[in-house]
Amino acid sequence: MTIHRYTLIFLFIVCGCLESYTQTAEYEMKAVAFEKISRFIEWPPDAFEKTNNEFIITVLGKNPFGKILDEIYASHQIKNKNVRIKYISNIQDLDECHLLFIARSEKSEIKKIVARVKYKPILTVSDEEGDAKEGCFIDFFEDDGRLHFDINPKAMKASHFSFDYKLLQVARIVN
Amino acid sequence: MEKIPSKRRGLISRLSIKNKLILLVLTVLIPVIFIAFSLVLFWRINDYKKDLVNATILYTRLMGEYCISPLVFNDVKGSTEMLQKIESLPDVYAAFLFDEKDTLVASSQKEGENISRPRINLLKPVAKFESNLLMVGEPIGYHHRHYGTLVLVASTSSLDARIRYFVILLLAVMGILVLVSYFLTSWLQSFISKPILKLAEFTGLISREGNYTQRIPKEGDDEIGTLFDRFNEMLEQIWTREQASIEAGREIRIAHEKLNLMLDNSPIGILHYDQNGVVITCNKGHTEIFHFRKEDLVGRDLHETIHDAEMLKALDKALEGFPAYYSGLYVSTISGVGVYVRAIYTPLFSDNGKVIGGVGIFEDISEQKKSEKLQVEKEAAVFANKAKSIFLANMSHEIRTPLNAILGFSQLMARDHSLSADQKENVSIINSSGEHLLALINDILEMSKIEAGRIQLNINDFSLHAMIDEVVSLFRPKAEEKNLYLKAEMKDDLPAFLKSDEGKIRQVLINLLSNAVKFTDEGGIRLRVWTDKSNTGEFLLYAEVDDTGSGIAEDELGKVFMHFEQTRSGRQAHVGTGLGLAICKEYIHMMQGDISVKSRPSEGSVFRFYVRASESADKEIPNREKILDVIGIEPGQTRMRVLVVDDKEPNRKLLMKMLCAVGFTMQSASNGMEAIEKFKSFKPDLIMMDMFMPELDGFEAIKAIRRLPGGKETKIIAVTASVFEEDKHHILESGADEFIKKPFREHEIFDKISERLGIRFIYSESSSADNKEETEDHLNREMLEFISPELQSQIREAIINGDIQLLEDKILILMDADQGVAEKLLSMVKAFRFDRLNQLFQV
Known part of the structure; x- marks a missing residue:
C-alpha cells in the first residue's frame, strides 16, 4: 500500500511538472525535441559534406523560439555535430540546411515549401498539426497538455532518410 | 558339533544369504542413486535458475528497448504502458523503470503484488535472488547513451514448483529403481544362494543319513562350482577313509579272532594280569597245563594262588617292571597238579612307563624233560657212531701203513735183477699176498660200505x-x-x-x-x-x-x-x-x-x-701210461746225499733201500731232533721228511733246518700219511718244497726227486702190472658251486674231522640237486678219498 501511495504521489508530481512545462516552455521543449528526434533519424550519407560537418537548423517564418534555440545549441550538439541556427523568412532563402523548422506563420505556404525541399536531405519539421499529411516529415501537436508529433515515414523514405522504429513508438504515424 | 550362540552374531549375520545379497546390492545402489540424483538435481536447479535468470534478462532487455523512446521523450504514460506489458510475462511480478539519474520514471506490478522499489546498482546489469524473488536490472542504452535502467522482479515460485516437481520425479525414479533392483536382486541372488542352500541341504542330508557315496551335481563353473567339486572330493576322501577304517576294523577283528584262535589253540599257557597281579584272563592252554577251569583263576590275585617262592619272586619282579623267568616243577594250588613248566613274566607298560600289568607265558616242559634224556642218549649214540667211523677210517689207514711197507719192499726186491728166478717168484708171491691182503681189507671195507649203502656207480x-x-x-x-x-x-x-x-x-x-x-x-x-x-x-x-x-x-x-x-x-x-x-x-x-x-x-x-x-660214445680210449721203473741215475751227474726221516722203521728202510738202489748216498733219522743233528753233519741235498713223529715233528724240524746255515738250499720233500689238504698247507708253509702222500708209489718218489734235484734217471720197463689207476671222478670245483656255502663248510668240516657218517649225511642232501655229483662224492667217501674231497671242497 505504501508503494502504491508513493507511486500515486510520484505520478502526481510528474503530471504537475508536465503541466507547467506546456505553459512556460513549449518551445524550449520543441527545441530540445529537435535533438531528441534526431537521435532516431539517419540523414542521407552525403548530407553533411557541404556544411563543414555542422548541423544546420533553419527556422522558416516567424521565429517562435526567441533566443532559446541559440542558447540550447550553443552548448549542445546534434548527431555529435556543432549546431548552427539560421533564421529565414522566405523559403527562397533556404540554402544548406539539415533540419527545417516551419513555423506556424508559413501555414499557407506548406505545399510550396514541401515541394521546394522535396528529395533534399532536409528534415522538415512543422509547428502546425496536420502538416505531415501535406508531405512534411514531422509536425508537432499538443494533446492532453503534452507535446506530440506526427511522422510521415513515406516522405522521409522518399528523401532517403532512415529512422528508428523507436521513433514510431512515440509518434503518430501519418501517410 | 559345537554350535555358535547366535546372539553373539549381529543382525546382518543372522540374515539369510538371499537377504544379505539384496541388502548388499541395495546398500550399494541407494547411495549411488542418491548421489547421482543429487548431482542431477543440483545441475537441474542451476539450470532452472539460469533459465529463469536468462528469461528475465531477455524480458528486461526487450522491454528496455521499448522504454528508450518513452524515456527520451519523457513519455511517462508510454513508459507505464510499456511496463504494464509484464502482465503477459508469467514469472515477472513487477517492473521498475529508472531514468539516467536513477529516478523512478515508471513502475508496474501485477495484481496483488506489492514489491518495493529494488535497491540495486543500476549502472551495471544485475541479476540476483532475494528471498523468493529474482531481481534483474538492465541498463537501457542507445547509441552509447545511457537512458536509464529497467528492473524486472520475477517470482521464483514457478522455479520452486519445477524443482519440487523434479525432486518428486527423482524420488519416484529412485523408488522405482530401488524396487526394480530389489526384484532383480531377489531373482538373481538365487544363482548364488540356491547352490549354497542346496549344498547346505545336501550336507544336512549326508550328515543325517551318513551316506558318503552320494555326489552333489555340479552347476556352473564358478567358485561355487569349484566348491561343489571340492565338496565332492572331500566326500570321496571321507568315503575312502571310512571304507579304509571299516576295512581296518574288519581286519583288526579278523586278526583279533585269529589271535584268539591261536591263543586258545596254543599249548602254551598265556595269562594276563593287572598291576596288582589280579588275573584278567587266560587262554585254554593255560587251563589245560594246570588242569583247572578258567573261572577258577580269572579275578583272583596271583599272590594268593602261587605258593611257590621262586614263582612269586618272578611274578613280583615282573610287577616291578622287569621280565622274569621261572623254570621247574610247579604245583598248582588250584588243581593240585604238578607240572614241569617254564614261565616267562613280561611286564606291560603304559605310555608313561608305569607298569599296568603283565603277561605270563607258561610252557609245559614235562615232555621236553623226557626227550632231553633221550636226546642225551641219542647224542651218545651219534658220538659212538662217529667214533666208529673215525675208527674205521683210522684202521684203514693203520692197516695200510704196514701193508705199504710189505708191498713196497716186495716191489723193491722184484726190481733186484740179481735175484734168481725162484727168489723173484717168492717176492712176487709176497707181493701178490700183500695185494690179496689189501684186497681182503678192501673187501671187508667194501662190504661194510655196501651195507651202509655208501657204494656208488662209477x-x-x-x-x-x-x-x-x-x-x-x-x-x-x-x-x-x-x-x-x-x-x-x-x-x-x-x-x-x-x-x-x-x-x-x-x-x-x-x-x-x-x-x-x-x-x-x-x-x-x-x-x-x-x-x-x-x-x-x-x-x-x-x-x-x-x-x-x-x-x-x-x-x-x-x-x-x-x-x-x-x-x-x-x-x-x-x-x-x-x-x-x-x-x-x-x-x-x-x-x-x-x-x-x-x-x-x-x-x-x-x-x-x-x-x-x-x-661208448668215445671210440678211442687212451692207453694207460706205461710206467717205467727207475734202475739208476744217469751217469755223469753228482752223487746226491739224501736224508730220510721217519719214526717208523719199515717206512724209513723202504725209502732208504729204494733210493740207495738207484745210487743216492743215504742216511736216516727217526725223529726231528735227530734229523737236525744229521743235517748238520751230513749236509744232505734232499730230505725226505715224515711229518708226524714223536719228540720233534716234521714241521718243527723243517723250520729249524731252514734256519740253519745252508738249510735253505736243501730240498725237503714231506712224506705223510695224512690225507687232508689242510696239512699240505701246513707242511708247505713250514718250509717243505714238496709233498708226497703215503702210501706212495715208487714213480711218484722218483718224479718228485727228479723235479726237485734236476736229476735224470735211467728207466727200464716196469715188471709190475699193478698200476691200477683210480677211476677219475670227472669232478671239478665248478660242478660243486650249486652247493650252498653253509653246506660246503659243513662238508669241509666233516672232511677235516674224518666224520664219514656226517659227511655222507651231508652229501645225501645233494642227491635231489644233482644225483651224479652226489654219487661221485659218496663213492669218494667210501674210497676214503679225503685228499680228493679236500681238494674239491678247499676254500
Missing part, C-alpha cells in the same frame, strides 16, 4: 676186450699151476668200448674166476661174454663163468650170495672171507642186473650174470 668208458684179457691173464698162472684150462670166449659182435662201471664188472669177474679157480681141481674154466643187443645204445652185457669144479649142494645154492655165508667147500678151503659173491651180487644189482647160479655137486657150477651197459 660209470666210465672202457675197452671190454682189454679188461677181460687183463682179468683172464690174472688167473692164467694159477690155472696153469693147477693144470686147468682157462678159456675166454667172446662173441664177435661185442662192442669194442663200453660205458659202464668197469671197476665193478672187473671185480665181479675177478671174484667169479677166483672162486672157479679156487674150487676146480680138474678140467678147467670157461668165461663167456656176449651181449643182448636188442636196441642200439643200451644193451645187456652177459657173462658166464662155467667151471668143472666141486659144485654146490642144492641146499647151499640159496646161500651163496649171502653175506658171510660160505659153502662147506669154501670153509674147507680156508680162503676168502665169504664176501666175494655177496659183493658181486650187490654190484650187479647196482648195475641193474642179476646173477644166478646153476650147480650140482661134483658137476661144476655155472655162474651167469648180466648188467646193463651202453655203447
Whole structure:
C-alpha cells in the first residue's frame, strides 16, 4: 500500500511538472525535441559534406523560439555535430540546411515549401498539426497538455532518410 | 558339533544369504542413486535458475528497448504502458523503470503484488535472488547513451514448483529403481544362494543319513562350482577313509579272532594280569597245563594262588617292571597238579612307563624233560657212531701203513735183477699176498660200505676186450699151476668200448674166476661174454663163468650170495672171507642186473650174470701210461746225499733201500731232533721228511733246518700219511718244497726227486702190472658251486674231522640237486678219498 501511495504521489508530481512545462516552455521543449528526434533519424550519407560537418537548423517564418534555440545549441550538439541556427523568412532563402523548422506563420505556404525541399536531405519539421499529411516529415501537436508529433515515414523514405522504429513508438504515424 | 550362540552374531549375520545379497546390492545402489540424483538435481536447479535468470534478462532487455523512446521523450504514460506489458510475462511480478539519474520514471506490478522499489546498482546489469524473488536490472542504452535502467522482479515460485516437481520425479525414479533392483536382486541372488542352500541341504542330508557315496551335481563353473567339486572330493576322501577304517576294523577283528584262535589253540599257557597281579584272563592252554577251569583263576590275585617262592619272586619282579623267568616243577594250588613248566613274566607298560600289568607265558616242559634224556642218549649214540667211523677210517689207514711197507719192499726186491728166478717168484708171491691182503681189507671195507649203502656207480668208458684179457691173464698162472684150462670166449659182435662201471664188472669177474679157480681141481674154466643187443645204445652185457669144479649142494645154492655165508667147500678151503659173491651180487644189482647160479655137486657150477651197459660214445680210449721203473741215475751227474726221516722203521728202510738202489748216498733219522743233528753233519741235498713223529715233528724240524746255515738250499720233500689238504698247507708253509702222500708209489718218489734235484734217471720197463689207476671222478670245483656255502663248510668240516657218517649225511642232501655229483662224492667217501674231497671242497 505504501508503494502504491508513493507511486500515486510520484505520478502526481510528474503530471504537475508536465503541466507547467506546456505553459512556460513549449518551445524550449520543441527545441530540445529537435535533438531528441534526431537521435532516431539517419540523414542521407552525403548530407553533411557541404556544411563543414555542422548541423544546420533553419527556422522558416516567424521565429517562435526567441533566443532559446541559440542558447540550447550553443552548448549542445546534434548527431555529435556543432549546431548552427539560421533564421529565414522566405523559403527562397533556404540554402544548406539539415533540419527545417516551419513555423506556424508559413501555414499557407506548406505545399510550396514541401515541394521546394522535396528529395533534399532536409528534415522538415512543422509547428502546425496536420502538416505531415501535406508531405512534411514531422509536425508537432499538443494533446492532453503534452507535446506530440506526427511522422510521415513515406516522405522521409522518399528523401532517403532512415529512422528508428523507436521513433514510431512515440509518434503518430501519418501517410 | 559345537554350535555358535547366535546372539553373539549381529543382525546382518543372522540374515539369510538371499537377504544379505539384496541388502548388499541395495546398500550399494541407494547411495549411488542418491548421489547421482543429487548431482542431477543440483545441475537441474542451476539450470532452472539460469533459465529463469536468462528469461528475465531477455524480458528486461526487450522491454528496455521499448522504454528508450518513452524515456527520451519523457513519455511517462508510454513508459507505464510499456511496463504494464509484464502482465503477459508469467514469472515477472513487477517492473521498475529508472531514468539516467536513477529516478523512478515508471513502475508496474501485477495484481496483488506489492514489491518495493529494488535497491540495486543500476549502472551495471544485475541479476540476483532475494528471498523468493529474482531481481534483474538492465541498463537501457542507445547509441552509447545511457537512458536509464529497467528492473524486472520475477517470482521464483514457478522455479520452486519445477524443482519440487523434479525432486518428486527423482524420488519416484529412485523408488522405482530401488524396487526394480530389489526384484532383480531377489531373482538373481538365487544363482548364488540356491547352490549354497542346496549344498547346505545336501550336507544336512549326508550328515543325517551318513551316506558318503552320494555326489552333489555340479552347476556352473564358478567358485561355487569349484566348491561343489571340492565338496565332492572331500566326500570321496571321507568315503575312502571310512571304507579304509571299516576295512581296518574288519581286519583288526579278523586278526583279533585269529589271535584268539591261536591263543586258545596254543599249548602254551598265556595269562594276563593287572598291576596288582589280579588275573584278567587266560587262554585254554593255560587251563589245560594246570588242569583247572578258567573261572577258577580269572579275578583272583596271583599272590594268593602261587605258593611257590621262586614263582612269586618272578611274578613280583615282573610287577616291578622287569621280565622274569621261572623254570621247574610247579604245583598248582588250584588243581593240585604238578607240572614241569617254564614261565616267562613280561611286564606291560603304559605310555608313561608305569607298569599296568603283565603277561605270563607258561610252557609245559614235562615232555621236553623226557626227550632231553633221550636226546642225551641219542647224542651218545651219534658220538659212538662217529667214533666208529673215525675208527674205521683210522684202521684203514693203520692197516695200510704196514701193508705199504710189505708191498713196497716186495716191489723193491722184484726190481733186484740179481735175484734168481725162484727168489723173484717168492717176492712176487709176497707181493701178490700183500695185494690179496689189501684186497681182503678192501673187501671187508667194501662190504661194510655196501651195507651202509655208501657204494656208488662209477660209470666210465672202457675197452671190454682189454679188461677181460687183463682179468683172464690174472688167473692164467694159477690155472696153469693147477693144470686147468682157462678159456675166454667172446662173441664177435661185442662192442669194442663200453660205458659202464668197469671197476665193478672187473671185480665181479675177478671174484667169479677166483672162486672157479679156487674150487676146480680138474678140467678147467670157461668165461663167456656176449651181449643182448636188442636196441642200439643200451644193451645187456652177459657173462658166464662155467667151471668143472666141486659144485654146490642144492641146499647151499640159496646161500651163496649171502653175506658171510660160505659153502662147506669154501670153509674147507680156508680162503676168502665169504664176501666175494655177496659183493658181486650187490654190484650187479647196482648195475641193474642179476646173477644166478646153476650147480650140482661134483658137476661144476655155472655162474651167469648180466648188467646193463651202453655203447661208448668215445671210440678211442687212451692207453694207460706205461710206467717205467727207475734202475739208476744217469751217469755223469753228482752223487746226491739224501736224508730220510721217519719214526717208523719199515717206512724209513723202504725209502732208504729204494733210493740207495738207484745210487743216492743215504742216511736216516727217526725223529726231528735227530734229523737236525744229521743235517748238520751230513749236509744232505734232499730230505725226505715224515711229518708226524714223536719228540720233534716234521714241521718243527723243517723250520729249524731252514734256519740253519745252508738249510735253505736243501730240498725237503714231506712224506705223510695224512690225507687232508689242510696239512699240505701246513707242511708247505713250514718250509717243505714238496709233498708226497703215503702210501706212495715208487714213480711218484722218483718224479718228485727228479723235479726237485734236476736229476735224470735211467728207466727200464716196469715188471709190475699193478698200476691200477683210480677211476677219475670227472669232478671239478665248478660242478660243486650249486652247493650252498653253509653246506660246503659243513662238508669241509666233516672232511677235516674224518666224520664219514656226517659227511655222507651231508652229501645225501645233494642227491635231489644233482644225483651224479652226489654219487661221485659218496663213492669218494667210501674210497676214503679225503685228499680228493679236500681238494674239491678247499676254500
